[in-house]
Amino acid sequence: MVTDSDHLRNQRVVFYSDDIEQIDVVLAEFLELSGCKCNLLIDKEGHMVTSGGDTNSIDEQTVAALVAGSYAATREMAKLLGEDEFSVLFHQGKRDSIQLSMVGNRTIMATVFDDQTTVGMVRLYARAACEKLDAIFEEIRNRPQKKASLDAEFGSSAKGALDFFFTE
Amino acid sequence: MVQINFALKEVNCKIVYYGPGLSGKTTNLEVVHKKAPDTSVGDLTSIATEGDRTLFFDFLPLNLGQVAGMKTKFQIYTVPGQVYYNSTRKLVLQGADGVVFVADSKRGKMNENIESLKNLEENLKEHGLDIANTPIILQYNKRDLPDVYSVEEMEEALNAWDAPHFEAVARDGKGVFPTLKRLAGMVLESLNENHAPRRSPSVVAPKASADSSGGSTTATAVATSRTGTMRTQRTASVTGSVARTRASVSTQAPTVRTTSSGARPVLVTSPRRRKRRSSMVVGIVLTSIVAATVLLHLAGIIRILP
Numbered sequence: 285m286v287t288d289s290d291h292l293r294n295q296r297v298v299f300y301s302d303d304i305e306q307i308d309v310v311l312a313e314f315l316e317l318s319g320c321k322c323n324l325l326i327d328k329e330g331h332m333v334t335s336g337g338d339t340n341s342i343d344e345q346t347v348a349a350l351v352a353g354s355y356a357a358t359r360e361m362a363k364l365l366g367e368d369e370f371s372v373l374f375h376q377g378k379r380d381s382i383q384l385s386m387v388g389n390r391t392i393m394a395t396v397f398d399d400q401t402t403v404g405m406v407r408l409y410a411r412a413a414c415e416k417l418d419a420i421f422e423e424i425r426n427r428p429q430k431k432a433s434l435d436a437e438f439g440s441s442a443k444g445a446l447d448f449f450f451t452e
Numbered sequence: 453m454v455q456i457n458f459a460l461k462e463v464n465c466k467i468v469y470y471g472p473g474l475s476g477k478t479t480n481l482e483v484v485h486k487k488a489p490d491t492s493v494g495d496l497t498s499i500a501t502e503g504d505r506t507l508f509f510d511f512l513p514l515n516l517g518q519v520a521g522m523k524t525k526f527q528i529y530t531v532p533g534q535v536y537y538n539s540t541r542k543l544v545l546q547g548a549d550g551v552v553f554v555a556d557s558k559r560g561k562m563n564e565n566i567e568s569l570k571n572l573e574e575n576l577k578e579h580g581l582d583i584a585n586t587p588i589i590l591q592y593n594k595r596d597l598p599d600v601y602s603v604e605e606m607e608e609a610l611n612a613w614d615a616p617h618f619e620a621v622a623r624d625g626k627g628v629f630p631t632l633k634r635l636a637g638m639v640l641e642s643l644n645e646n647h648a649p650r651r652s653p654s655v656v657a658p659k660a661s662a663d664s665s666g667g668s669t670t671a672t673a674v675a676t677s678r679t680g681t682m683r684t685q686r687t688a689s690v691t692g693s694v695a696r697t698r699a700s701v702s703t704q705a706p707t708v709r710t711t712s713s714g715a716r717p718v719l720v721t722s723p724r725r726r727k728r729r730s731s732m733v734v735g736i737v738l739t740s741i742v743a744a745t746v747l748l749h750l751a752g753i754i755r756i757l758p
Contacts, residue, residue, distance in 0.1 A: 298455075304459030304460075327455060328546070329455070330547075331457075331527065332460075332462075332464075333455075346494060346495055349513075349529075350497070353499075356546065433647060433649065436520075439641070441519045442637070442641075442644065443637070445518075445524065448517075449516055450630070
């Protein structure tokens with residue numbers, strides 16, 4: 285069962301521009317050092333947080349959903365084997381490969397790379413990047429939470445959008 | 453759990469189609485994929501067995517367009533309905549903001565419906581959610597079959613908490629859009645209630661209360677064993693830079709404004725009135741000083757002139 289403290293910890297679902305700027309700096313540094321093509325930061329529900337590098341050829345939303353599903357399934361396998369989780373997953377392809385690294389307890393960094401770099405380099409720099417990202421998330425989690433404020437017209441605008449979209 | 457990303461100006465919501473095996477969850481998604489404009493939906497991705505039964509989930513990204521300056525997106529999933537796949541079903545349900553329960557109306561299927569609904573309740577509970585407080589719609593599917601339960605029988609057996617319900621023939625596309633529209637409205641309504649200033653009117657919401665928060669799963673059952681295949685239908689870009697023809701809906705939306713009964717009155721003072729009040733205060737202070745000086749002079753304590 286999920287405890288109240290787990291619940292509170294898992295409430296971080298609002299990302300502000302300042303936070304994303306900090307995160308993007310870490311991702312850009314990681315891409316440069318490791319020589320990877322791109323990376324995607326995905327929350328465990330499968331929503332994109334941010335991305336870096338060349339993602340033009342990737343359907344980010346679908347990749348995010350599949351990464352989250354893959355990671356969730358692997359975590360269950362880990363539990364069955366008596367592990368808390370497998371913190372790094374690696375899928376090797378003929379041309380491109382992908383590494384999934386857990387950042388904190390609710391975010392996944394998916395890194396796509398080809399033969400311009402090596403698995404060792406990716407793994408080395410990914411670990412450092414994940415530590416930095418985890419520190420940023422920890423800071424976000426620990427600061428007083430301000431309430432995210434949507435536009436006052438959100439309700440009426442949403443109603444109009446739904447009426448418009450779902451006309452048969 | 454709804455994700456609000458102010459950096460990307462995006463709102464992301466997760467909707468899950470739940471229900472017993474072969475009740476029509478994937479068909480619902482196929483209809484949405486087919487009927488929605490190409491610019492608003494992405495690929496329909498299915499992780500299915502070779503016999504086209506859902507193995508892990510089907511996934512369809514749907515882009516509602518700009519809502520008050522935020523790109524509003526729904527990630528729509530189905531779960532595998534078969535009892536055997538409960539652990540994967542639980543994983544897909546994680547972080548759901550709203551659920552469509554697709555029930556099979558065919559006579560003889562009620563026990564399967566009830567079992568699946570109970571399973572939904574248990575799995576939501578494991579994620580820290582109460583089914584009564586989660587946006588949920590019941591869809592009574594396959595209404596075109598000759599031998600079906602009446603809607604009253606379905607309501608009696610399944611709808612203990614008076615959730616909205618819709619009749620559907622998903623195979624023919626009937627009832628699919630109304631179901632999704634209502635649920636999307638309930639999800640956005642709960643978001644509006646939690647994150648927008650009070651004056652904004654409601655979205656749809658006859659029954660909109662949501663404690664949509666996720667949590668870690670504690671599934672222990674063994675999952676898949678059958679051969680899986682992944683199929684992707686029709687390609688239509690949905691991400692980032694797509695120019696949306698529906699992007700202007702926010703300007704077409706009704707501009708009704710309501711004031712919440714809970715809003716506190718605020719004392720408003722005009723600049724002119726504030727200036728007049730300041731002048732009066734300065735005048736009173738100066739007069740007091742002059743009067744005090746004259747009195748002190750008369751009393752002989754100080755001398756104004758040498």
